[in-house]
Amino acid sequence: MNRRKIALLAVLALLALFPFAGATFYTELVTKVMILAIFALSLDLLVGYTGLVSFGHAAYYGIGAYVLGLMTPKYEAASLWLTLPAAIAVAGLAALAVGIFVVRVKGIYFIMVTLAFAQMFYFLFHDTEIGRGSDGISMNFKPTAEIGGVTPFDLGNATHVYFFVFVILILVFLFLHILLRSPFGRALQGIRSNEHRMRSLGFPVYRYKLASFAIAGALAGLAGYLSAMQFGFVNPELLSWHQSGNVLLMLILGGQGSLIGAVTGAFAFVALQEVYQSVTTHWQLLLGATIIALVIFLPGGLASVAGRFKRKLIGGPENE
Amino acid sequence: MDVYSFLIQLLNGLQYGLLLFLVASGLTLIFGIMGIINLAHGSFYMIGAYMAFSLSSLTGSLFLAVVIGIVLSVILGIVLEWALFSHLYNRDHLEQVLLTYGLILVFEELRSLIVGNDVHGVTVPALFNWSIPLTDTLSYPVYRLFMSAVCIALAFLLWLLIAKTRLGMMIRAGASNREMVASLGLNINLVYRLVFALGVALAAFAGMIAAPVSSVYPGMGTSVLIICFVVVVIGGIGSIWGALVASLLIGLADTFGKVLIPEAAGVTVYLLMAIILLWRPEGLFRRV
Numbered sequence: 001m002n003r004r005k006i007a008l009l010a011v012l013a014l015l016a017l018f019p020f021a022g023a024t025f026y027t028e029l030v031t032k033v034m035i036l037a038i039f040a041l042s043l044d045l046l047v048g049y050t051g052l053v054s055f056g057h058a059a060y061y062g063i064g065a066y067v068l069g070l071m072t073p074k075y076e077a078a079s080l081w082l083t084l085p086a087a088i089a090v091a092g093l094a095a096l097a098v099g100i101f102v103v104r105v106k107g108i109y110f111i112m113v114t115l116a117f118a119q120m121f122y123f124l125f126h127d128t129e130i131g132r133g134s135d136g137i138s139m140n141f142k143p144t145a146e147i148g149g150v151t152p153f154d155l156g157n158a159t160h161v162y163f164f165v166f167v168i169l170i171l172v173f174l175f176l177h178i179l180l181r182s183p184f185g186r187a188l189q190g191i192r193s194n195e196h197r198m199r200s201l202g203f204p205v206y207r208y209k210l211a212s213f214a215i216a217g218a219l220a221g222l223a224g225y226l227s228a229m230q231f232g233f234v235n236p237e238l239l240s241w242h243q244s245g246n247v248l249l250m251l252i253l254g255g256q257g258s259l260i261g262a263v264t265g266a267f268a269f270v271a272l273q274e275v276y277q278s279v280t281t282h283w284q285l286l287l288g289a290t291i292i293a294l295v296i297f298l299p300g301g302l303a304s305v306a307g308r309f310k311r312k313l314i315g316g317p318e319n320e
Numbered sequence: 321m322d323v324y325s326f327l328i329q330l331l332n333g334l335q336y337g338l339l340l341f342l343v344a345s346g347l348t349l350i351f352g353i354m355g356i357i358n359l360a361h362g363s364f365y366m367i368g369a370y371m372a373f374s375l376s377s378l379t380g381s382l383f384l385a386v387v388i389g390i391v392l393s394v395i396l397g398i399v400l401e402w403a404l405f406s407h408l409y410n411r412d413h414l415e416q417v418l419l420t421y422g423l424i425l426v427f428e429e430l431r432s433l434i435v436g437n438d439v440h441g442v443t444v445p446a447l448f449n450w451s452i453p454l455t456d457t458l459s460y461p462v463y464r465l466f467m468s469a470v471c472i473a474l475a476f477l478l479w480l481l482i483a484k485t486r487l488g489m490m491i492r493a494g495a496s497n498r499e500m501v502a503s504l505g506l507n508i509n510l511v512y513r514l515v516f517a518l519g520v521a522l523a524a525f526a527g528m529i530a531a532p533v534s535s536v537y538p539g540m541g542t543s544v545l546i547i548c549f550v551v552v553v554i555g556g557i558g559s560i561w562g563a564l565v566a567s568l569l570i571g572l573a574d575t576f577g578k579v580l581i582p583e584a585a586g587v588t589v590y591l592l593m594a595i596i597l598l599w600r601p602e603g604l605f606r607r608v
Contacts, residue, residue, distance in 0.1 A: 053414045101594050104601040108357050108557060111417055112549035113597065119546045120590040127586065241542070245421045252418055282433060288425030295419040296407050 037266035042219030048257035051192030056118025062239030064221025065228035069137035077141035091221020099213035126236040136235025337571020338471035342526040346519030352558025359420035362545025363427040368527025393524035397517030442531040556603025
């Protein structure tokens with residue numbers, strides 16, 4: 001086995017053992033990070049592998065969360081096995097619907113229209129009664145995993161939730177890994193690389209981009225669902241453009257175009273956020289300044305730091 | 321709706337559209353000529369409004385506040401371009417989006433630190449603080465007419481600058497081929513710096529004159545930015561003429577939409593954008 005695989009397995013093992021080592025607070029924190037990692041992975045499919053920079057991805061994250069919020073009855077628990085697929089399906093459909101409009105345009109326009117449509121959804125949940133307005137929805141019960149009379153795990157228990165999310169993270173990662181190696185995934189990367197060439201080779205580029213957009217939206221909905229499940233609360237801020245900006249930041253922190261980079265970026269982002277929030281209430285100032293410095297000095301993300309360091313030590317070509 | 325109510329809404333729609341044009345023209349100019357998407361453009365509008373508030377409180381005169389504000393925003397534009405935006409010229413869109421997003425966070429927090437998060441009002445200057453009576457119950461505020469007049473004048477001046485002056489010629493040439501202009505011995509960096517400063521000043525000025533009408537509140541930068549994006553998408557990026565047509569279209573659609581179908585208030589604008597995306601995805605007047 002090569003070094004990268006060993007490192008990856010080591011990290012997985014660490015993550016698997018983590019809940020037994022720390023206090024509940026840290027278990028919940030890492031659960032939150034893993035959920036954001038799923039969110040970042042979903043966007044990475046779109047940005048890193050298809051080359052479509054979306055600034056409105058939080059819309060589908062929020063929609064997945066609201067599905068749980070709206071489907072949870074007031075005085076009993078909703079069924080996990082019903083609500084989770086529903087959240088994925090609804091978020092994916094929403095992404096498909098928006099995609100039909102936005103995938104027609106490229107580059108700057110794409111960024112702007114994805115943001116505009118996300119804002120439309122934000123206002124829908126914030127200003128109308130569909131999502132109970134700006135107060136959001138509070139869920140009295142976590143979803144239950146009961147099936148056929150048996151409850152395999154309890155989503156009210158932090159450790160159970162941790163492992164549930166951990167397994168889903170691994171499944172999403174494997175799904176994307178396999179998808180990206182398939183002919184479909186290769187075509188997406190070809191589109192990122194040179195769209196005209198792909199079109200001249202006969203690929204129906206519009207359909208591929210639309211499919212990528214819908215899948216990314218569905219996975220974002222999955223992450224949103226998990227987030228709602230963890231916190232027991234949904235509000236319109238889940239769809240805000242701050243959320244969309246943060247997930248893009250995770251990609252650039254971890255290095256886009258790499259699945260592991262997306263996960264790393266999520267960890268790095270939450271770490272940064274925790275540190276800054278403990279320093280000052282005006283932590284967004286520090287975050288903003290960090291983002292600016294990152295773009296100017298480290299365009300390849302944190303992943304490129306190792307590469308640069310290595311090159312400084314032993315020399316080699318600048319652009320590998 | 322009777323004639324006078326219709327007239328009032330028409331004037332409101334036009335005034336809103338013209339104000340939008342002022343902000344959107346800066347955005348489309350900066351993108352069309354410099355190739356940079358600037359998410360922080362809405363922040364300049366917000367900064368202008370807050371400047372109008374604090375400077376007019378200090379000096380007691382909105383006019384003086386606007387003059388000082390314009391000077392300050394030009395300086396801000398020059399400094400920002402030199403320090404940050406000059407790094408963005410050949411970078412990809414994701415990096416531009418992220419850097420300008422970081423800038424929004426910085427501006428919002430700085431504003432929060434310096435002026436706080438309260439909503440403020442700015443009083444209309446006494447010169448314009450009267451209304452033209454239309455019927456015995458309806459009248460139209462003169463300040464809004466003044467705003468529209470100023471926007472039209474600025475639009476004309478902008479056109480004059482770009483189409484008829486030497487600087488405008490350099491700007492247009494630089495938009496087509498930056499390297500060629502530089503190799504001809506013209507200082508393209510200075511031109512870009514000036515264009516950026518112009519964009520910032522336009523947005524800030526719009527915020528300043530809008531302050532008495534729309535009040536000064538923390539989220540104003542974001543809301544105007546999103547609408548500006550819709551303007552640019554509908555009008556076609558890089559096209560000032562497109563920005564004007566689209567702004568007026570949106571101003572009228574939004575105003576009449578809110579009056580005729582209040583439940584769907586904010587959505588009219590997005591519907592318009594969706595229709596354009598289906599019909600002419602590159603915008604009505606695509607330039608590049």
